[in-house]
Amino acid sequence: MEFSPVHYIAVPLFAAFLIPLVGKVSKELVKLIPGLVLLYLSYGSIMLFPKGMENPIIEIIAGFKPPFGIALYYGATAAFLVTLVTLLGFVIWLYSYKFIIREPIEKYYMLFMLLITGATGIMLTGDIFNLFVFLEITAIASYSLTAFLRDKDSAEAAFKYLLIGSFSSAFFLLTVMILYTYTGTLNLADLASKADMIPANAKGFALLLVIVGMGIEAEIFPLNGWAPDAYSQAPSPIGAVFAGIVVKAAVYAFIRIIFLFFKTPEVLHFIVIIGLITLIIAEMAALRQHQIKRMLAFSSLGQMGLVILALGIGTTESTSAALFQMFNHAVIKAMLFFAAGYLVFHSGSKLIDSVTGLGYDKPITSFFFSLGALAIIGLPPFSGFWSKLNVLISIASEGEILIIVLILAASVVEAVYYLRIIGKLYTRKEIDSNPRRTPISGLLAMGILAIVIIVIGIYPDVLTQWLQPAAENLLNSEEYIQTGLF
Amino acid sequence: MRKAVAILLLGIFGYYFASIFLSLPFGEKREGVGKHYLENTISETGSVNTVTSIVVSYRGFDTLGEVTVLFLASTGLGAILFDVRRKKRNEQNASPIVRTTSTVFYPMIILLGAYVFVHGHLTPGGGFQGGAIIATGVLLMFMAYRKFEANHTLLSVIESLAGLTFVTVGLTGLIYGGSFLVNFLPLGTPNDLVSAGVIPIIYIAVGFKVGAELTVVLDDMLKTIR
Amino acid sequence: MLYYIGAISLILIGLYAVLVKKNLLKIVIGLAIVDSGLNLLFIAIGYVKNATAPIFSSESLTADKMVDPVPQSLVLTAIVIGLAVTAVALGLVIRLYDHHKTLDINKIRQLKW
Numbered sequence: 001m002e003f004s005p006v007h008y009i010a011v012p013l014f015a016a017f018l019i020p021l022v023g024k025v026s027k028e029l030v031k032l033i034p035g036l037v038l039l040y041l042s043y044g045s046i047m048l049f050p051k052g053m054e055n056p057i058i059e060i061i062a063g064f065k066p067p068f069g070i071a072l073y074y075g076a077t078a079a080f081l082v083t084l085v086t087l088l089g090f091v092i093w094l095y096s097y098k099f100i101i102r103e104p105i106e107k108y109y110m111l112f113m114l115l116i117t118g119a120t121g122i123m124l125t126g127d128i129f130n131l132f133v134f135l136e137i138t139a140i141a142s143y144s145l146t147a148f149l150r151d152k153d154s155a156e157a158a159f160k161y162l163l164i165g166s167f168s169s170a171f172f173l174l175t176v177m178i179l180y181t182y183t184g185t186l187n188l189a190d191l192a193s194k195a196d197m198i199p200a201n202a203k204g205f206a207l208l209l210v211i212v213g214m215g216i217e218a219e220i221f222p223l224n225g226w227a228p229d230a231y232s233q234a235p236s237p238i239g240a241v242f243a244g245i246v247v248k249a250a251v252y253a254f255i256r257i258i259f260l261f262f263k264t265p266e267v268l269h270f271i272v273i274i275g276l277i278t279l280i281i282a283e284m285a286a287l288r289q290h291q292i293k294r295m296l297a298f299s300s301l302g303q304m305g306l307v308i309l310a311l312g313i314g315t316t317e318s319t320s321a322a323l324f325q326m327f328n329h330a331v332i333k334a335m336l337f338f339a340a341g342y343l344v345f346h347s348g349s350k351l352i353d354s355v356t357g358l359g360y361d362k363p364i365t366s367f368f369f370s371l372g373a374l375a376i377i378g379l380p381p382f383s384g385f386w387s388k389l390n391v392l393i394s395i396a397s398e399g400e401i402l403i404i405v406l407i408l409a410a411s412v413v414e415a416v417y418y419l420r421i422i423g424k425l426y427t428r429k430e431i432d433s434n435p436r437r438t439p440i441s442g443l444l445a446m447g448i449l450a451i452v453i454i455v456i457g458i459y460p461d462v463l464t465q466w467l468q469p470a471a472e473n474l475l476n477s478e479e480y481i482q483t484g485l486f
Numbered sequence: 487m488r489k490a491v492a493i494l495l496l497g498i499f500g501y502y503f504a505s506i507f508l509s510l511p512f513g514e515k516r517e518g519v520g521k522h523y524l525e526n527t528i529s530e531t532g533s534v535n536t537v538t539s540i541v542v543s544y545r546g547f548d549t550l551g552e553v554t555v556l557f558l559a560s561t562g563l564g565a566i567l568f569d570v571r572r573k574k575r576n577e578q579n580a581s582p583i584v585r586t587t588s589t590v591f592y593p594m595i596i597l598l599g600a601y602v603f604v605h606g607h608l609t610p611g612g613g614f615q616g617g618a619i620i621a622t623g624v625l626l627m628f629m630a631y632r633k634f635e636a637n638h639t640l641l642s643v644i645e646s647l648a649g650l651t652f653v654t655v656g657l658t659g660l661i662y663g664g665s666f667l668v669n670f671l672p673l674g675t676p677n678d679l680v681s682a683g684v685i686p687i688i689y690i691a692v693g694f695k696v697g698a699e700l701t702v703v704l705d706d707m708l709k710t711i712r
Numbered sequence: 713m714l715y716y717i718g719a720i721s722l723i724l725i726g727l728y729a730v731l732v733k734k735n736l737l738k739i740v741i742g743l744a745i746v747d748s749g750l751n752l753l754f755i756a757i758g759y760v761k762n763a764t765a766p767i768f769s770s771e772s773l774t775a776d777k778m779v780d781p782v783p784q785s786l787v788l789t790a791i792v793i794g795l796a797v798t799a800v801a802l803g804l805v806i807r808l809y810d811h812h813k814t815l816d817i818n819k820i821r822q823l824k825w
Contacts (some may be wrong), residue, residue, distance in 0.1 A: 006666040009547075010653055013554060017649030020642045061547045062659070063668035067519055070547045107565040114558055121551070129786055133551035136793045140555060142671070143800050144562025147807065150569065155807040156820060158566075162801050163730065166743045169797070170723075173750055173790060180782070181510065181757050184518015202506050492731040500724045507716045513761035520758070524766060536766035536778070537715040540785040543721075552789045559796035566803040570810050610765065614792055671815035677769065703799050710806050 003044035005059045005074040005124055008082065010039050012117040016110050023106045031097060031108050034113045038090040045083040052079030056483045058126070066126065066485060067187035070250040073126035073484055076473035080323060080466060081123050081252055083247050088330055089386045090135035092244070095338050095445035096237040105108065108148060108235075115141035115241055119249035126484055128176050129186045131253060135217065135222050137166045138246055145241075146234045164216055164226045171213030178206045179261075190485025192260040194479060207262050217250035220308060221278040222469070224301055228285075231297030232350075236341025241292060243300040243337060244330035251304060251326070255311050260477050268314045274372045275309030276406060278302070287417050291350045292340050295417060296333065299376070302331045302410065309407075310391045313398055320471035321390035327463065328387045328456075332376045335449040339369035342438045352421060357429035365438045367448040373418040375453050378411060383456035386464075413458065532673030532682040533607040541612065542685045546667040547657075551687075552614075553695060557645070560699040563706050570710045580630045586629035595623030603693030607682040613689040617696025624701045628708060636705045641698045648695035655684050655691075706710060722749030736808060736815045740801045744746040749796035751787045758783030 015037045036045050045226060051057060056075035063069065070405045074082070082297050093112070100108050118138030143165065147158035180186060182202060183194040197208070231239045279302050286298035307329070310322035342365045347354040359366040375382035378389075388411070395403050456463055473479070523536055523544060533539040541549050579585060602609075603616025627634045659668035667684075674681030722745055723786050729742025758780035764773065766781040805815070 004660075007659065009550075010656060010660070010666060013550065014650065014653040015659070016554075016557070017646050017653060020646045021650075024639075024643075042794070060665050061667055062543055062545075062732050063663060063665045064544050068522055069544050091772075100644050104565055104568050107568075110561050111565065114554060117554075127547075128549065129545070130548055130790070133548050133555070133789065136797070137551055137554055137558060140558045140796055142560060142801055143804070144558070144565050147566045147804060150566070150807065152811040155566075155804055155811060159736070159801070159804045159808060162797065162804060163739065163743075166746070166797060166801075167730075169793070170750060177750070177757065177783075178506070180518070180786075181516070184516050184520065186519070186782075199509075201509075203504060205506050313814050354505075444709065489732050492728060496724050496728055496731070499727075500720065503723075504717070504720050506802070507720060508713065510716070510757075512713050512716065512756070513759050515760050515776075516780065518780070520780040521775070524778055528768060533766040536768075536781040537788070540781055541788055545785060548786075548789050551753055552792045555793050555796045559799045562800050563803045566807055570806060581776045608767075608769070610767065612788075614788060652777070707802065707806065710810075 003047050005048070005057060005072045006061065007044055008041060008086070008120045008124060008260065009117060011040065015110050015144065016114055016117075019106060019110050027105065028111055034109050035093045035097070038086060038093055038116070041086040042083075042090050045086045048074070049079050049083050049219075052076060052465060056473070056479075058483060067185045067190035070125070070130050071128045071187065071484070072124045073188070073480070074124060075480070075483070076466075076469040077252070077471075078123050078325070080470040081248060081326070082120055084121070084327055084330055085116065085120055085248070088244050088334060091445045091448055092237050092240050092334065093446075094441050095240070095341075097441045098439035099237055099341060099442060100235060102149070104400065111141045111145050111148075111239070112241070115145065115238075116245060119245045122249040122253050126178065126188050127186055128188055128191060128257075131188075132169070132172055132176055132441065135250075135253070136169055136218075138249065139169065142230070142238075142246060143237045146230045147234070148235055148238070151233075153229075154233040157226075157233035158473060161226040161230045164223070168188045168213045168216035171209045175206050175209045175213060176380050178202055178209075186479050187484065188256075188260060189481045193485065195261050203262070204436055207267065210254070210257055210262070214250065214254040215274075216306065217247075218254040219247055219250070219278070219301055219304055220274050221281050221301075221305070223280070224282075227301055228294050228297040231300065232291060232293040236293070236337050236344070239296070239341075240334040240337040243296075243333040243406045247300070247304055248326055248330060251307060251311075255474065256309075259474065260480065263314075263477065268312050271405070272309050272310030275307075275312055276403060278305030279309060279410050280305075280406060283413045287413055289417075290352055292344060292355065293337070293350060294350050294422070295338055295352065295421075296305075296336055299414065299417075300329070300333050302414065303333070303376070306388075306391060306407065306410075309403070310394065313395060313400075314473060314475070315394060316471050317397065318391065318394035318466070319474055320467035321387060321394045323467050323470050323474075324387040324390055324463065328375070328384050328453075331449050331452050332372050332384055335368060335372040335446055335453070336376065338442065338449070339365050339372060342442060343369060346436060346438075352424065355421065356427050359425035360428065362438065365446075368443075368450055370425065370454065371450055373422055375457070377415045381454070381457045383453050383460065384462075385457065386460040445464045460465075492590050499660065526536055528676050531669065531685065532676060534676050535607050535609065535612075536609075538612050538685060538689070539682070542606075542688050543667075543669065546688070549692070550652060550667070553649065553692060556696060556699050557649060560645070560702045560706075563703055567706050569712060579632055585610065585630045588626045592623050596620055599693070599697065600674055603689050604686065605679070606689040607685045608677060608695075610677070613659070613692025614696050616689075616693040617698075617700060620697035621700030621704065622694070624697075625704055626705060633645045636701050638702070640704070641702050641705075644698040645692055645702070648691040648698070651691040652695075655688055659684070715759070716753065718750050719753035719756055722746075722752065725749075734817050736805045736817060736820075739817070740798060740805060743801065744798055746793065747790070747798075751790055751794075754783045754787050754790070 121134035606612030726745030
């Protein structure tokens with residue numbers, strides 16, 4: 001059986017339904033299954049990636065041609081993001097392997113795998129209602145995992161997330177309804193080709209609903225109030241999944257829908273502005289945080305603001321820079337969450353002040369954290385430098401100097417709070433040496449990401465050659481419609 | 487203050503919302519994929535119930551997602567309520583009238599649920615509705631008898647096997663029919679119980695799965711007060 | 713026409729409950745009402761005058777005398793998703809009550825909004 005895009009959905013689902021049965025036999029096997037599935041999908045991704053980059057692959061489900069059946073659309077953008085997601089998912093699994101020691105472990109792995117499957121489904125599907133279903137799979141898995149540690153705050157964070165997430169899903173369902181009412185179809189490509197059938201007032205309403213509904217998932221200001229709580233209360237590997245995978249899927253879906261239906265200069269301008277506001281507010285808020293994981297969460301919002309801003313500029317250069325930034329953010333923020341998870345574990349407190357002196361007691365974990373912090377600020381020779389530079393160059397070629405100044409200002413703020421932690425880590429202080437060590441699987445996971453950060457930092461061309469086709473695919477709605485409908 | 491702001495916001499939203507839908511003619515035929523489904527359901531899927539043919543066949547992928555959502559809900563609920571403190575519950579059973587009626591109705595409700603999901607491709611209903619009916623029967627027993635226990639191990643095995651059946655049918659379609667969830671069985675005569683290819687198989691699996699999952703959800707919640 | 717107004721009112725009532733009510737259970741009920749409103753609205757959109765359910769159970773029924781089946785099947789999915797969200801929400805409410813011994817949202821808010 002040759003690897004095809006539907007395997008991304010079918011294989012993890014099969015494994016998730018199998019886990020309860022396997023759990024009756026052996027608990028250790030349960031922990032291995034998600035890793036094996038993600039390893040298989042990573043292998044498949046690497047096989048499929050070059051094909052998807054050349055020509056979009058349309059996979060028909062249930063043998064009915066679109067618009068009558070559901071089809072998966074594996075274009076260059078989806079290929080880029082899905083490959084990133086599966087590889088990163090595997091690394092996160094590696095980290096979880098020793099990190100998650102709380103029962104019910106079996107349920108953790110089911111939810112974890114389905115969360116990644118949902119995010120992959122969002123990126124792959126070519127049908128708007130199917131997109132809604134995958135959004136809900138992702139959302140429900142996220143709510144449950146946010147509350148996984150079962151303390152006061154995590155339950156509250158999860159409830160807040162659920163409340164805001166329900167608004168998002170209601171608004172998105174309403175959008176689907178309006179689009180179906182006027183066009184009589186649900187396939188994204190078919191919908192886009194019939195977008196003229198929607199009267200102007202209904203289209204305006206749908207745009208409002210999409211911005212609110214998808215904006216909640218894509219974490220744009222002021223709809224991202226749930227995110228810092230969810231990120232910081234969830235277990236650290238899940239924080240990495242949220243920052244590295246879930247938000248990427250949501251932003252992709254948001255931008256795809258905007259580009260397909262509402263691509264007017266005014267809307268793009270609006271997206272640039274909300275991206276900019278998100279970036280600045282989030283960086284300012286991150287500066288004021290006392291908890292390390294909350295700070296990472298706000299920093300993550302800021303980074304996604306930068307991505308949305310760059311996507312809103314709407315040129316090929318800016319879009320490919322945004323995709324590069326997405327890649328870097330996924331890898332680096334995952335690493336920061338990994339390291340922060342063990343820093344919190346070793347120091348026994350979530351507060352930033354309590355990491356003082358850990359740089360000498362736990363040198364390897366601290367080193368990885370510092371490396372991630374320097375990379376995300378955008379210092380050479382790390383990968384974060386190139387993506388930020390590309391974003392700035394692409395904006396400069398549009399002549400928007402004010403935006404560049406504001407981005408640089410936000411970067412300075414970002415540098416301040418990250419360097420503050422690094423400074424604390426390497427301040428000498430007498431602390432009781434802690435016998436607990438970071439396990440090998442955790443170090444291995446961080447090591448893999450560190451190598452990626454440095455290699456991409458030194459040879460950015462390894463990655464940038466793929467960004468061009470991915471960006472063109474995202475921008476070219478005409479091609480999407482033609483290939484999507486045969 | 488909070489109320490006034492909420493009313494104002496909802497007023498603006500509602501006005502905009504209503505103005506879109508009030509300009510929409512009610513009860514008129516619209517062109518779209520629905521027409522294609524109505525005209526081709528029997529020839530393409532063999533199911534006389536068009537809603538079922540859309541749910542299980544044309545948009546079967548959605549249904550797989552839907553089953554996953556329910557599975558997630560029962561798994562997630564299990565994780566959230568894993569070690570919630572148990573509280574003492576009133577041990578007294580319900581009145582004899584409720585108990586007798588429940589005992590008599592319980593098997594009949596299960597049978598009705600099974601009927602609904604087996605005939606999903608012929609009559610209104612299907613796996614989700616049938617499964618929900620079955621869970622209602624169990625709920626009735628929970629209410630009548632305080633000590634009524636659901637067998638968690640059995641339920642999770644049913645849940646898993648039913649889910650595996652669904653995905654396996656899909657994968658078999660991928661191997662033999664060239665696309666995931668495609669029908670690989672003969673369509674049969676319309677309006678026969680054994681017809682419509684894989685639709686009844688999927689709907690029976692869904693029925694079992696939904697019944698088991700909703701029972702697990704009810705049981706998880708009841709356990710917090712046992 | 714009345715059907716649209718009814719469904720839209722339900723959605724607004726539900727949203728009002730979510731925004732204003734202080735009791736966690738009432739908020740969850742509000743979410744369920746929004747879901748019901750959306751489902752009814754979608755069913756109303758698919759309705760065709762003088763048409764019947766889209767099931768070909770006898771020879772006399774023809775395709776042009778049937779309502780649009782797509783909204784019905786989508787609503788089936790939406791109902792199940794709404795149910796799943798409600799179940800998880802209730803689970804979280806049980807958790808929160810267990811920790812705080814209250815359902816009042818003002819007394820629970822510890823994380824900064």
